[in-house]
Amino acid sequence: MGLMLLVLGALLLCGWWASQPWRVIWRRSRIRARAFPAPWRAILRRNVPQVARLPTDMQLRLKRQMQVFLAEKQFIGCAGQAITDEVRVTIAALACLPLLGRSRGYYPKLHSVLVYPGAFIVDRVRQQGPLQMQQRQVLSGESWGEGQVVLSWDHVQREAASPEAGHNVVVHEFAHQLDQDKGFANGAPWLGDPGRQARWAQVMQQSFAVLRARLEAGEPDPLGDYASTEPAEFFAVASERFFCQPGALAQAHPAVYAELSRFYQLDPLLWT
Known part of the structure; x- marks a missing residue:
């Protein structure tokens, strides 16, 4: 009995030690100080051309953030998808793009990334008035509030190779993660200041209405139909365009670009 209590006490002490904020800061600083592996550099050159367009200091920062991300997040293959360095490094590079200018956080609620070979099917039950409707969706990505992001590797590869097309499922789902930091996704991530929060709400609501009006009138808009479905998707799609088509977003929705900046x-217009 005494030995069991001793072992239990030791385990609790180890858990306490590992969870201390200063311990996390120290561990991450050691990870960031490691040399970035040469095979990972080759993967970035091959799969994520967007990295080479970043200023040199941002490339270095991105690689350091990737090292922490890869050390802390678990990757799980689904439906036969193998988890290789190519998969992990490619996804990590795109997931860390939204963190480049931010001073804190590595998606603190996220613990695992699930990767399917291609699009995956999700069955849901939706309430429509008094009725419950079964709905089947085919998705390329999804962000769950339980600390998981689900991605289609096929979509990740294709969109990473052509950032100028404006679509990036990884940026999209990890924007949702930032939105979900406060507990739920509604297109209004926590900004830490009531004044900023009010300005964000005003800009996004007005721009959301403008988008819907343009689409109803048959006018083009770089955000597209999906961004008009709800505010959470408006924020996630706008984040995709912010990183992949900053010029188009700044021209069509300058106030949204300014809020995202x-x-x-960050100011991605400076990278183009």
């Missing part, structure tokens, strides 16, 4: 603390 403040939120991400």
Whole structure:
């Protein structure tokens, strides 16, 4: 009995030690100080051309953030998908893009990334008035509030190779993760200041209405139909365009671009 209590006490002490904020800071600083592996550099050159367009200091920062992300997040293959360095490094590079200018956090609620070979099917029950409707969706990505992101490797590869097309499922789902930091996704991530929060709400609501009006009138808009479905998707799609088509977003929705620039603390127009 005494030995069991001793072992239990030791385990609790180890858990306490590992969870201390200063311990996390120290561990991450050691991870960031490691040399970035040469095979990972080759993967970035081959799969994520967007990295080479970043300023040199941002490339270095991205690689350091990737090292922490890869050390802390679990990757799980689904439906026969193998988890290789190619999969992990490619996804990590795109997932860390939204963190480039931010001073804290590595998606603290996220613990695992599930990867399917291609699009995957999700069955849901939706309430429509008094009725419950079974709905089947074919998806390329999804962000869950339980600390998981689900991705289609086929979509990740194709969109990473052609960022100028404006679509990036990884950026999209990890924008949802930032939105979900406060507990739920509604297109209004926590900004830490009531004044900023009010300005964000005003800009996003007005721009959401503008998007819907344009689409109803048959006018083009770089955000597209999916962004008009709900505010959470508006934020996630706008984040995709912010990183992949900053010029188009800034021209069509300058106020949205300005808010995202403040939120991400970046100006991708300077990279093009």
